[in-house]
Amino acid sequence: xxxxxxxxxxxxxxxxxxxxxxxxxxxxxxxxxxxxxxxxxxxxxxxxxxxxxxxxxxxxxxxxxxxxxxxxxxxxxxxxxxxxxxxxxxxxxxxxxxxxxxxxxxxxxxxxxxxxxxxxxxxxxxxxxxxxxxxxxxxxxxxxxxxxxxxxxxxxxxxxxxxxxxxxxxxxxxxxxxxxxxxxxxxxxxxxxxxxxxxxxxxxxxxxxxxxxxxxxxxxxxxxxxxxxxxxxxxxxxxxxxxxxxxxxxxxxxxxxxxxxxxxxxxxxxxxxxxxxxxxxxxxxxxxxxxxxxxxxxxxxxxxxxxxxxxxxxxxxxxxxxxxxxxxxxxxxxxxxxxxxxxxxxxxxxxxxxxxxxxxxxxxxxxxxxxxxxxxxxxxxxxxxxxxxxxxxxxxxxxxxxxxxxxxxxxxxxxxxxxxxxxxxxxxx
Amino acid sequence: xxxxxxxxxxxxxxxxxxxxxxxxxxxxxxxxxxxxxxxxxxxxxxxxxxxxxxxxxxxxxxxxxxxxxxxxxxxxxxxxxxxxxxxxxxxxxxxxxxxxxxxxxxxxxxxxxxxxxxxxxxxxxxxxxxxxxxxxxxxxxxxxxxxxxxxxxxxxxxxxxxxxxxxxxxxxxxxxxxxxxxxxxxxxxxxxxxxxxxxxxxxxxxxxxxxxxxxxxxxxxxxxxxxxxxxxxxxxxxxxxxxxxxxxxxxxxxxxxxxxxxxxxxxxxxxxxxxxxxxxxxxxxxxxxxxxxxxxxxxxxxxxxxxxxxxxxxxxxxxxxxxxxxxxxxxxxxxxxxxxxxxxxxxxxxxxxxxxxxxxxxxxxxxxxxxxxxxxxxxxxxxxxxxxxxxxxxxxxxxxxxxxxxxxxxxxxxxxxxxxxxxxxxxxxxxxxxxxxxxxxxxxxxxxxxxxxxxxxxxxxxx
Numbered sequence: 001x002x003x004x005x006x007x008x009x010x011x012x013x014x015x016x017x018x019x020x021x022x023x024x025x026x027x028x029x030x031x032x033x034x035x036x037x038x039x040x041x042x043x044x045x046x047x048x049x050x051x052x053x054x055x056x057x058x059x060x061x062x063x064x065x066x067x068x069x070x071x072x073x074x075x076x077x078x079x080x081x082x083x084x085x086x087x088x089x090x091x092x093x094x095x096x097x098x099x100x101x102x103x104x105x106x107x108x109x110x111x112x113x114x115x116x117x118x119x120x121x122x123x124x125x126x127x128x129x130x131x132x133x134x135x136x137x138x139x140x141x142x143x144x145x146x147x148x149x150x151x152x153x154x155x156x157x158x159x160x161x162x163x164x165x166x167x168x169x170x171x172x173x174x175x176x177x178x179x180x181x182x183x184x185x186x187x188x189x190x191x192x193x194x195x196x197x198x199x200x201x202x203x204x205x206x207x208x209x210x211x212x213x214x215x216x217x218x219x220x221x222x223x224x225x226x227x228x229x230x231x232x233x234x235x236x237x238x239x240x241x242x243x244x245x246x247x248x249x250x251x252x253x254x255x256x257x258x259x260x261x262x263x264x265x266x267x268x269x270x271x272x273x274x275x276x277x278x279x280x281x282x283x284x285x286x287x288x289x290x291x292x293x294x295x296x297x298x299x300x301x302x303x304x305x306x307x308x309x310x311x312x313x314x315x316x317x318x319x320x321x322x323x324x325x326x327x328x329x330x331x332x333x334x335x336x337x338x339x340x341x342x343x344x345x346x347x348x349x350x351x352x353x354x355x356x357x358x359x360x361x362x363x364x365x366x367x368x369x370x371x372x373x374x375x376x377x378x379x380x381x382x383x384x385x386x387x388x389x390x391x392x393x394x395x396x397x398x399x400x401x402x403x404x405x406x407x408x409x410x411x412x413x414x415x416x417x418x419x420x421x422x423x424x425x426x427x428x429x
Numbered sequence: 430x431x432x433x434x435x436x437x438x439x440x441x442x443x444x445x446x447x448x449x450x451x452x453x454x455x456x457x458x459x460x461x462x463x464x465x466x467x468x469x470x471x472x473x474x475x476x477x478x479x480x481x482x483x484x485x486x487x488x489x490x491x492x493x494x495x496x497x498x499x500x501x502x503x504x505x506x507x508x509x510x511x512x513x514x515x516x517x518x519x520x521x522x523x524x525x526x527x528x529x530x531x532x533x534x535x536x537x538x539x540x541x542x543x544x545x546x547x548x549x550x551x552x553x554x555x556x557x558x559x560x561x562x563x564x565x566x567x568x569x570x571x572x573x574x575x576x577x578x579x580x581x582x583x584x585x586x587x588x589x590x591x592x593x594x595x596x597x598x599x600x601x602x603x604x605x606x607x608x609x610x611x612x613x614x615x616x617x618x619x620x621x622x623x624x625x626x627x628x629x630x631x632x633x634x635x636x637x638x639x640x641x642x643x644x645x646x647x648x649x650x651x652x653x654x655x656x657x658x659x660x661x662x663x664x665x666x667x668x669x670x671x672x673x674x675x676x677x678x679x680x681x682x683x684x685x686x687x688x689x690x691x692x693x694x695x696x697x698x699x700x701x702x703x704x705x706x707x708x709x710x711x712x713x714x715x716x717x718x719x720x721x722x723x724x725x726x727x728x729x730x731x732x733x734x735x736x737x738x739x740x741x742x743x744x745x746x747x748x749x750x751x752x753x754x755x756x757x758x759x760x761x762x763x764x765x766x767x768x769x770x771x772x773x774x775x776x777x778x779x780x781x782x783x784x785x786x787x788x789x790x791x792x793x794x795x796x797x798x799x800x801x802x803x804x805x806x807x808x809x810x811x812x813x814x815x816x817x818x819x820x821x822x823x824x825x826x827x828x829x830x831x832x833x834x835x836x837x838x839x840x841x842x843x844x845x846x847x848x849x850x851x852x853x854x855x856x857x858x859x860x861x862x863x864x865x866x867x868x869x870x871x872x873x874x875x876x877x878x879x880x881x882x883x884x885x886x887x888x889x890x891x892x
Contacts, residue, residue, distance in 0.1 A: 139771075141833065141858040142858065143856060143857045143858060144770075144856050144857075147769060148766075151764075151765040151766055151767060152764070152765055154765065164858070165831075165858075165860050165862075165863070166828075166831035166832065166833040166858065166860050167831070168858040
């Protein structure tokens with residue numbers, strides 16, 4: 001019998017640490033080759049870690065939510081034969097591994113090496129120990145001072161949950177009970193007939209959610225956001241889209257409005273290279289990109305993801321449409337590859353029918369522009385002195401004012417508007 | 430002409446319950462009158478706790494000196510001691526005097542009016558002082574008349590038949606003493622008299638001495654009693670006393686009658702609430718057996734009539750009465766209080782001493798608790814050895830599920846002082862880990878407390 005250790009792989013380019021998102025196995029489990037052991041996460045990509053060997057799991061190297069250094073031991077598996085455990089490898093043990101499965105090599109727990117996040121492990125710690133339940137007739141456990149204080153406050157200790165050792169009621173528990181009591185007393189004066197709820201649930205911010213939180217916070221803290229909203233008459237482009245779907249839908253697939261928007265971005269960006277750019281504010285360098293890699297914000301079960309339509313400038317409408325559809329599905333299923341989730345130069349965000357009339361998108365740093373699509377509605381518009389019904393859609397876009405001036409942003413959006421209102425111009429080179 | 434007094438609080442009885450209630454009431458600004466027919470301090474200070482401890486100390490010193498005179502291992506050489514019991518009693522009276530004078534001073538300090546005289550209850554708001562033509566009207570009446578020794582009809586107190594009161598103030602030591610009652614009072618006094626030189630026998634109707642405590646706990650006391658040469662008549666019942674032959678008639682377990690010659694018989698078969706002789710009947714209060722029924726605020730069945738201490742039944746302990754008295758004063762002052770201790774320590778000043786706080790293993794079991802019981806012997810305690818006493822142990826009872834300590838017991842020389850630690854640990858809700866994790870000074874008997882907790886956790890260090 002030997003021990004095979006699997007280290008945290010280097011999944012992305014130059015990534016020093018990876019978040020352990022989920023275990024698919026536990027200590028004592030028998031695993032077979034290629035069985036998925038864990039999900040880990042870098043940037044926004046979720047990556048499966050398969051088992052290269054047959055064997056029994058003897059130790060897990062971390063807990064979900066823990067940020068682990070690349071190269072640190074992810075899992076130890078007992079295998080037939082010698083295994084790959086070297087004396088230099090420190091084995092990471094779970095706090096309470098099964099006794100007989102405990103490896104002969106005892107070693108201190110390896111902390112996830114240089115970690116940027118503060119207290120990464122705290123996020124995955126279980127919620128504070130639930131108060132010990134007391135039998136109805138059991139004497140509440142409290143010190144004489146707490147008992148006296150409770151009497152002074154008119155609190156019946158048997159109604160108070162104790163958070164101390166063995167369920168001991170502390171002064172803090174009285175305070176908490178009192179705070180809760182005053183709340184009910186206040187609303188109690190005006191009975192509504194609806195019950196108050198005081199339950200709380202603590203959701204650790206780990207994995208995807210933590211990444212999103214970090215990215216959003218970073219974006220709003222670093223970039224000087226400003227938003228610009230313009231309404232666009234999409235009657236013509238919608239007519240064109242309906243026509244194309246009718247004519248080619250069966251053979252080439254249905255078109256949504258998104259490929260038209262992608263095309264509009266591509267064409268408009270030719271005149272606004274400062275907007276198809278990434279701003280490295282630490283190096284103080286703006287990189288203008290010839291390629292247009294359009295990030296398409298996509299909602300998945302675990303949160304917001306931004307798969308990237310690469311080289312949109314080289315794609316036809318249907319090509320774009322197919323790629324958007326493929327990426328969206330992959331992202332939603334958590335199957336998007338890491339490089340499919342990075343490298344965008346500008347981002348498009350749309351909630352479709354839920355798009356509302358105005359939004360204030362948050363930049364996908366280090367990009368400098370994000371174009372938000374609001375819903376299409378039929379509205380009475382005045383054209384040449386006549387009230388006519390037109391399909392109208394707002395574009396709500398945000399820019400990084402540090403490097404994009406308001407005039408440029410406005411001109412860029414007006415260019416897109418012009419292209420969409422005269423859809424033929426989208427295709428004139 | 431009749432004198433009429435008005436007060437907020439009237440307390441009948443100046444024992445530990447009554448005088449503490451009075452002091453606390455005084456502190457809280459409640460106008461208070463305390464009526465006491467005998468001496469301030471009640472049974473406890475005058476004919477109970479304090480004098481008995483004084484006599485026990487005299488006996489212990491005498492016994493130690495005699496021990497040295499017979500060539501003790503300590504290398505102390507003295508000639509055989511003699512005892513001037515009159516002087517001993519004088520010394521004891523001096524302590525009692527100092528304490529009762531102290532109580533009087535404390536009451537004065539807190540502006541409590543003390544009336545010496547026998548109270549007679551008229552109604553729930555009115556009390557008369559017998560022979561003084563004084564009538565007192567009160568808003569609150571606190572009954573704290575304590576308890577009396579239980580008498581046996583076939584052994585009326587008088588002559589050679591004495592109660593603990595007489596036993597605590599002997600004019601001369603009897604050559605032979607029979608103690609009727611193997612409870613803590615009988616044994617404390619019996620052991621003291623034995624050490625002072627009397628031939629002592631103890632007659633107990635039950636099969637063990639200290640029947641209120643479990644056999645394991647009382648075993649060291651039993652051994653000590655035997656070693657002191659006290660004769661035990663267990664499962665023997667008293668039938669009477671023949672003054673002509675100076676003999677106590679007892680019936681042995683087989684039903685045969687025995688004549689035990691003796692000079693004195695000490696009747697120590699317990700105490701009963703003092704409900705007679707002060708017209709308590711006028712209130713027609715609800716009773717709980719022979720005691721006044723009270724709730725957890727010491728309220729009787731009559732509004733603003735309170736009862737505390739021995740009058741309100743078991744456990745008849747001075748410290749319980751004091752705590753109740755303090756509480757009642759605070760309740761009368763309008764504070765929210767209830768009598769809700771986790772435990773009330775009980776101590777027997779036998780040799781060795783015995784202390785019980787909280788639940789015993791049997792009580793815990795009866796309460797449906799799954800408990801760990803662990804003890805640590807003084808035989809493994811250095812301090813105990815230096816005190817020439819290796820008998821006894823400390824025992825802890827803790828819940829198995831969360832290690833909450835529910836009881837402490839100890840038997841051994843000087844363990845009465847451990848009651849402080851025991852009481853605190855129970856009131857604070859300590860777990861075994863808390864006691865095991867507290868550094869206990871070395872060398873002290875208290876180390877056995879920590880070791881008992883450690884042993885319960887499976888890792889006693891010195892065993």
